[in-house]
Amino acid sequence: MSRQHRRSAAALVYDAQSSDPAPRVVAKGYGLLAEMIVQRAKEAGLYVHEAPEMVSLLMQVDLDARIPPQLYQAVAELLAWLHRLESGAEEEPVHGADIVAQDVTDVVATEVAGGPPAR
Structure with a gap:
């Protein structure tokens, strides 16, 4: 089975209070590993954000490693959405996506080729 037909997932961590200037990719994988990343995120009470384009970029x-400056805007939009969601200001994800996060510091993005959004 090709990578295009397997689930993929990437996890980010970002602490605005630290000296780290950008979010870092702390986990990523395809297939069973991606499923394990998503499962552990859900077990930890995180939201799972389905964003195929973002996952594709994060897998690179x-x-x-810190995300490259080219991804700052996209990741900032996800973090802003997550902050609104957690503060109760927004019920539905922006751009038809679901994100995973404990707070604004931990995010998991996932892609399921041809499947429904993760809940």
């Missing part, structure tokens, strides 16, 4: 970032 090295593990434990």
